[in-house]
Amino acid sequence: MNILMLGWELPPHNSGGLGVACYHLAKALALKGTSIDFVVPYSAVHENIDFMTVHNATKLSPLDRYGLGAYDSKFLISGNNDAETSHLTDIRSVQRQYTKYVERHIEKGVATYDAIHAHDWLTMEAGIRAKQMTDAPLIVHVHSTEFDRSGGASGNPIAREIEYQGLIVADRIIAVSAVTKRIIIEQYGIPADKIEVVHNAIDTASFDDGYEYDRRTYKYLESLKSEGYTVISAVTRLTIQKGLTNLVRALAMASEKYDRLALLLAGDGEQRDELISLASELGVSDKIFFTGFVRGKQWRDSYSVSDVFVLSSISEPFGLTALEAAHHDTALVLSKQSGVAEVLHNVLKYDFWDVERLADQIVGVATSPALKTSLKQNVMQEYAQLSWDDVAAQLHILYGAARQPRERVLV
């Protein structure tokens, strides 16, 4: 089977979970004998990828693409004066370049495709164009919607319109969770039977790179732990979608009942300053540790140092970080508005707005070694059963079936 896959990022040039999911999903498909042409909007060598062909749609460096923020439709590239790339001044220009590249690629006619698989709004226009040119079915894979990214508001109207067009034109839609499926139905008016839920998974093998937790990375937090403190963490972009103001409020509320708590906020984002201010207004700055953007060892260690991982999102299509946290032996507290909460059971759940309940759960885990240990151990059993191989099997069925309703219409 030949698949034209349209993506926005792949590791190590990823800014978030989208690239990670695309990588593992493509790899699992390839292992099942699928041939994949994967298009990215920048130029870079992906040394770790030999299971598919990666196509570079523009001459932009991945760093410029980071600036765009795969998830942030508000972001503009600035200060790029290179003659060749200067006209790519914003995300719309990059998308147009990307679509042109896909058109030229199809015109060359080097491959015929059984399906076109487009990931998120960023690539949907190119997906629609590819469908028009090849008559192959278009599968739109929704990892997040503009509704999620804007924290439950209507968001950027252009991004929303492109999403809408993509969802309408698509032959099949994959939602990464029931949460996302519901948003696609309610916010975009798409019929439920056009949408399939395929949850993300985790590749535990990718963590086996000789990593060992280094206690010196977060030495102060380790000292606090030896004094009986419980470390709560969120590894996340600091942005409105993630519901972090509620987490900070819950920490303040929890601290009134039980003082030995520390919160590690690993990541960066436009909401950071607001969170710093809020923490000082609530008198809990001292309990909150801002790391800035973390990668590599600091990133893995941020999970390892944690006792409790909180996914506080207002709207989270999936939430891969929760699985990563589970792998690093933490107890999980998940907002019910996250996709990952649909697949994990040995976790505590709360509605993202319910600060009091979150505070109560934090205190509960912090004060009960038995609860903490049970949550950690049981979720460890559970998360590892989510495999990309199963995801690939589901996709194969989907690719095969995508064409059929359309052919019936044509008859």
Add this chain to the structure above:
Amino acid sequence: MSKRGITLYLHVHQPYRLRDYTVFDTANTHDYFVDPDPLSGRNNEKIFRKVADKSYRPMNQLLEKLLQTHPDFKVSLSITGTLLEQAEQWGQDVIDSFRRLVETGRVEIVAETYHHSLAFFYSRAEFESQVEAHKAKIRELFGVETSVFRNTELAYNDELAQWADQYGFKGILAEGWDPVLDWRSPNFVYRPEGTKDISLLMKNYRLSDDLAFRFSNKSWAEWPLTVDKYSEWMNASINDQPLVNLFMDYETFGEHQWADTGIFDFFEDFVGRWLADENNTFYTVSEAIEAHSPAGTISMPSTVTWADAERDLTAWIGNSMQKEALQHLYALEKDILRTEDDQLISDWRRLQTSDHAYYMCTKWFTDGDVHAYFSPYESPYDAFLYYMNAIRDLRWRLHAHHKTGGLSG
């Protein structure tokens, strides 16, 4: 009848800025004040060397020349302990040049807190320790006793004056702020409310700020400021009054106002012009107090500083981050002092320097007037995070090395 005099008082200070001290540094390295990056705006050595070349060396040279040329020229200086430490480390000749000034007998050193802190508002015991430490440092380096006091940022209230009076200071400095003075002029010596023996000198902020802030401002209607014009203003202000108190940062000369603005030549010419009239002179702060009895009593129940249009402490303790940070810092006082660990105590005191809190000020930042935001950090929030990490590290050191003081978080 005594002569009409200018009381020129210059404040010399540099803080120990924190480097970008992160969560990952906390409890691992304790070198908050050492930025290895030579290009960093937080590299204290680099900044000291730059300011020494632009300001301390040329200005001391000019002051020395003026003292030689004009027997009536006098100046008062307050030099913080943190500046003196930096000069001892990176510019001994700067100390030597200050010493030559003091040796003329016409340069008075003014007392203040060693660490340029706001300790008066947090801990009276710590405040007095820093005043003592500063007196000791001045004695050690210059062989003189101080007798007139200025508090950090000229932060002044009646309680401070009463403290200084009881402590034995004969004079104290404050802002000559209109809402306090009302119909009165700053050009007299006053007596602070509730004191017996101490006199108050108040800054003539208009004439002071003409030099300190406006001198090189080309959008100022009076630019360029000439010696003629400034002398005229000075004469108009002093008229039949005894003195004009010109208080400003020493770094006005060469650093805030660069040499190419003409500030040094202007100042030299102005001093000459002023002293050409035999009715005119300069006073040190002590002389101003001795020559003039208080003209009345001044009361400032709430704190007045020399900063901003508000003349209050909001630039340092106005927002919740600043309040929280300082509260955590001063909460360590007893545990830190009990260790008798000189390095630890010194680091704790360096964090008391008011500049740190100033870098966390958001009041201009939120107005979008980032040009008014005078800070080596990207934002007040960054300044706050680095500072909190440094406080945590102090706690860790207390805990690890002295088994005292709880870690907290």
